[in-house]
Amino acid sequence: MTTVMVEDLDPTSADAGVPAHYGDPMREQRTLATAVGLVDRSNRDVIAVPGDERASWLHTLTSQHLSGLSENQGTELLVLSPNGHVEQHAFVTEDGTTAWLDTEPGAGAGLLKYLEMMRFFTRVEPRDATSEIAVLSLVGPGAADLFPGLAAPRLGAVPGPKFASGEVSPEPTSLYAVEPFHGGLARRVPLGVDLLVPRAAKREVIEELGVPLAGLLAYEAIRVEHRVPRLGWETDHRTIPAEADLVAAAVHLDKGCYRGQETVARVHHLGRPPRRLVLLHFDGIATDQPPAQGTPVVSGEREIGFIGTAVRHHELGLVALAVLKRNVPDDAALKVGDSAVAIDPA
Numbered sequence: 001m002t003t004v005m006v007e008d009l010d011p012t013s014a015d016a017g018v019p020a021h022y023g024d025p026m027r028e029q030r031t032l033a034t035a036v037g038l039v040d041r042s043n044r045d046v047i048a049v050p051g052d053e054r055a056s057w058l059h060t061l062t063s064q065h066l067s068g069l070s071e072n073q074g075t076e077l078l079v080l081s082p083n084g085h086v087e088q089h090a091f092v093t094e095d096g097t098t099a100w101l102d103t104e105p106g107a108g109a110g111l112l113k114y115l116e117m118m119r120f121f122t123r124v125e126p127r128d129a130t131s132e133i134a135v136l137s138l139v140g141p142g143a144a145d146l147f148p149g150l151a152a153p154r155l156g157a158v159p160g161p162k163f164a165s166g167e168v169s170p171e172p173t174s175l176y177a178v179e180p181f182h183g184g185l186a187r188r189v190p191l192g193v194d195l196l197v198p199r200a201a202k203r204e205v206i207e208e209l210g211v212p213l214a215g216l217l218a219y220e221a222i223r224v225e226h227r228v229p230r231l232g233w234e235t236d237h238r239t240i241p242a243e244a245d246l247v248a249a250a251v252h253l254d255k256g257c258y259r260g261q262e263t264v265a266r267v268h269h270l271g272r273p274p275r276r277l278v279l280l281h282f283d284g285i286a287t288d289q290p291p292a293q294g295t296p297v298v299s300g301e302r303e304i305g306f307i308g309t310a311v312r313h314h315e316l317g318l319v320a321l322a323v324l325k326r327n328v329p330d331d332a333a334l335k336v337g338d339s340a341v342a343i344d345p346a
Contacts, residue, residue, distance in 0.1 A: 006216055014105050014232065017043040021215035028214035029314040032222045036142030036192070037214035042134035042202060045108025047090070047101040047115065051124030054099045058092070061118055063241065063264070065172050065252035071096035074176035074187045076250040078241060079114055084263025086239045088114065089231040089250065093178055093187050093196060100185070100196055102135050104231045133184065134202045136195040138211060139222060143192030146209070150188035151177040158248050161271045168254040173247075182208070191222065221311040224321050227279055233293055234277060234308035234321050240264070242273035243323060275305065276326050279344040282318040286338035290318060297322050298335050304328050307336060319344075 002023035007016040018040045021028060031037040049058065059066040064077040071094060079088035088111045090103040103111055108130060115126040138146060154175040159167050177188045182205050184197035197205050206213070229235065229244040240263060241251050253268060267273050280297070290310035297305040305324030313319050320336075328334075330345040 001213075004215070015043060015216055017105070019213070019215045021217050022213050025215060025217045025221075025312075026314045028212075028218035029221050031212050032139045032214050032218050033225075033314070034140065036138055036140035036146065036211055037218065038206060038209060038211040039137045039139055039214050039216065039219040040134075040202075040206075041137050041194075041216070041219070042199070043105040044102050044130075044135040045105060045111070046129045046133040046135070046196070047103070047108055047112050047126055048098050048129035048132070049101060049115070049124055049126045050098040051122070053123045055094075057118075057122045057124050058099060059255070060258060061115070063251040063258060063260070064092070065170060065255045066092065068171055069094050069099070072178040072180075073172075074178050074189075075172035075174050076246075077101075078246060078250045079111065080241070080258070080260025080264070082259055084240050084260035084267070085237060086231065086235050086241060086244065086246065089235075089246065091176075091187070091189075091194070093176075093185050095178070095180075095185055100129070100133065102133075102194075102196065107231060132199060133196050134199040136197065136202065136205065137192060137219065138195065138209075139192040139214070139219060144188065146211075147179070147181075147186050147188065147193050149177075149179055150186065150193065153177075153188055153190050155190075155248055159253060161269045163253070165254060168252060170255070173252050174249040191226065191228065217311070220309060221313045224279070224309050224311050224319060225313060225316065227277065227321060229277060229321065230309065234323060236306070236323075239275075239323070240267060240273060242267050243275040243277065245277045272326060274326060275323050277308075278322055278324055279346075280307075280320045280322050280334070280336070280341040281316065281344055282320070282336070283340040283342075284317055286340075288312070288318060290320065291336055291339075295336055297324060297341065299328065299332055304334070 062077040090101040308321040310320035
């Protein structure tokens with residue numbers, strides 16, 4: 001089997017360190033779309049937070065309702081700036097003694113630095129666990145069949161503007177079932193099942209599962225199709241949670257004060273964040289090469305947004321997630337470079 005690493009295609013990529021594909025990215029995409037494949041995402045950073053007060057501590061520091069997070073449960077959280085801009089996004093997996101936070105490659109250092117700054121006299125001991133834990137993802141409709149004991153992900157409905165206090169349940173807005181697996185943990189998520197396993201056992205786990213391998217290019221295509229944002233790809237220094245569709249999964253709107261909460265509440269009650277996340281379709285005439293992250297999206301001579309992640313999808317063709325000004329209509333004539341693009345209104 002031919003293995004092409006991400007850095008073989010782009011030496012500067014933040015996703016370096018994992019396979020981009022195994023010889024046939026389109027076939028790998030179809031496997032993830034119709035069956036199940038295993039994606040090596042072990043370049044993700046992992047922070048361990050043991051300590052008796054970890055749940056209440058993380059509850060006060062982040063956007064999620066975590067004070068009651070129980071053993072074998074997972075969710076998502078954000079760390080926001082004082083002005084409500086997204087600084088960190090992580091998945092949380094609780095095993096009864098430790099909360100494991102996995103985040104984007106390269107983002108762990110910033111997250112750990114913030115946590116260490118906020119320890120004060122709290123009984124927690126956050127540490128970098130990236131060398132201990134590897135993240136592998138089983139993606140596709142067949143992933144759940146491999147872990148029948150894991151309940152489907154639960155995503156709470158986002159309340160409308162001006163909702164009454166107490167309307168949102170005092171629990172995580174997204175809840176992911178977790179169970180022990182191979183000395184680590186298995187976590188059911190919307191795209192399949194994530195495995196947090198001892199790094200030393202990664203090869204053994206892959207061989208034991210016997211699932212077809214798929215590279216990160218295939219995973220990214222499925223992620224874009226399902227409009228799942230990534231920190232640093234569909235976010236910039238000005239992004240607030242509502243602009244990147246992160247509220248439902250990672251923001252509890254009625255949990256009380258946390259850093260950036262005022263901006264989140266104000267934007268939600270007004271109901272009009274300045275920008276929105278969209279899926280763009282390329283005309284496929286000017287180019288078949290995905291544009292780089294950050295490439296401007298223009299309307300006439302006016303820049304109205306930027307490309308997040310662009311991919312070649314096995315059915316949709318060349319598509320991209322983009323963040324655009326909210327007042328841009330769905331039928332606007334837009335361009336990215338020389339290519340005409342259209343907003344998918346779905």
